[in-house]
Amino acid sequence: MNPYRDLPAERFWRKAVAGVPPFAIDPGPRDSFRIARTDRVATAGSCFAQRVSQALARGGFRYHVTEAAPEGMGAAEASARQYGTFSARYGNLYGPRQFVQLFDRAFGAFEPELKAWRREDGRFVDPFRPTIEPDGFGDEAAVIEARDHHLAQVRALFESLDVLVVTLGLTEGWRCRADGAALSLAPGVAGGRFDPEEVAFVNASTAEVIADVSGFLDRLWSVNAAARVILTVSPVPLIATYRDQHVLVANAHSKAVLRAAAGEVCERGDPRLAYFPSYEIITSHTHGGRYYEEDQRGIAEAGVAHVMRSFMASFSPGSVQRREPPSRVSEAEFAGTAGVVCDEETIERSLA
Known part of the structure; x- marks a missing residue:
């Protein structure tokens, strides 16, 4: 007996990859839950999550905004x-610890000591979402008032959503030494002042990511037991690394940790949770690099279109054909990309 003899075609590279046109490769889950057009679908995570939300809205789904x-x-x-x-308006949530702490802050379980950052122009910003107000705030009190309103909307979001698409972006980050508060950017990039006595650089391990993702899911389901979660890993590379190594190596390490952690969490078999392979679709060498922009970091519209074809085929199979013939792939998919907010890019701008 050969244990591979009766396996489906998708288990074999020759049949599922080499024997399929690159744009038609579809590694999405087959037996996951379904998303109805009436479901309230929310997104959170790194900048690639914005591309997913834009595509969902264009596809006629109910994009949930509180x-x-x-x-x-x-x-x-x-x-x-x-x-x-x-x-x-939580901005980019790059690391899993940010998800945990956002929930805890929204539900009153964590109050960071850090309240506001002052910018060089004298204006103030929220250190946990420093780019959401281009003109900043007049004082710390205004930051706190806006934060309290924001967290009330986050609380409403978690309690009311039907589906949450979570995109994990980074393992590298910065945390306050006093209480472990996780920041989206290092102090000094978009506000505040960098002091190594006050903040510490961290690079989360696989075990830490698993614990944080699991902790967030448990928290979400404690207030919304029916919520379904789609977990993805962002294919957008690091814009910079603080580790003493080449950014290409640091990026490979970071994405490997996130992918391994996401896989382990999803393999526990909870029917409310699914892994979707955005990362695999975009980074696959079968596309010859066409799914990246010229900077080799931004995701081209062709890549987003491929991701969303597979996404819809997995979670809303009646909305698209699983295998589209070549004539159905529009040349417009290979055009430019929509504007996306990426807090990480502030790092390079701050150095100019």
Whole structure:
């Protein structure tokens, strides 16, 4: 007996990869839960999560936003202030510890000692979402007032969503030494002052990521037991590393840790949880690098289109064909990419 004899075609490289046109490769889950058009779908995570939310909205799904722009605010200002960028104005959540602490802050279980950062221009920003107000705040009190409103909307989001798409982006990050508060950017990049006595660089291990992802899921399900979660890993590389090694090596390490942790968490078999291979689709060598922009970091529209075809085929199979013939792939998919907010890019701008 050969144990491989009766396995389906998707288990074999020749049949599922080499024998399929690159744009038609579909490694998405087959037996996962389904998303209805009426489901409230939320997104959170790194900058790639924004591409998913944009595609969901274009696809006619109910993109769930609890922290919407104030009535009368123009579209350009709303975009600049990151209303609708994610389901609430939490900005980029790169590391799993940020998810845990966002939940704990929203539900009153954690109050960071750090309240605000002062910028070089004298304005103040929220250190946990430093780019959401381009003009900053007038004082620390205004930061706290906006934060309290924001956390109330986050609380409403977690309690009301039906599906949450989580994109894990980084293992590297910075935390306050006093209480372990996780930051999206190092002090001094978009506000504040860098002091190694106050903040520490961390690079989360696989075990830490597993613990944080599991901890966040347990928290979410404690207030919303029916919530379904789709876990992904961002294919967007690091813009910079603080580790003493080449950024290419650091990126490979970081993504490997996130992918291994995500796989281990999802393999526990909870029917409310699914892993979706955005990372694998974009980074696969079968596309010859066409799914990246010229900077080899930004994701081209062709890549996003491929990810979303597979996503819809997995979670809303009636909305698209699983295998699209070549004639159905539009040349427009290979055009430019939509604007995406990436806090990491502030690192390079701060050095200019």
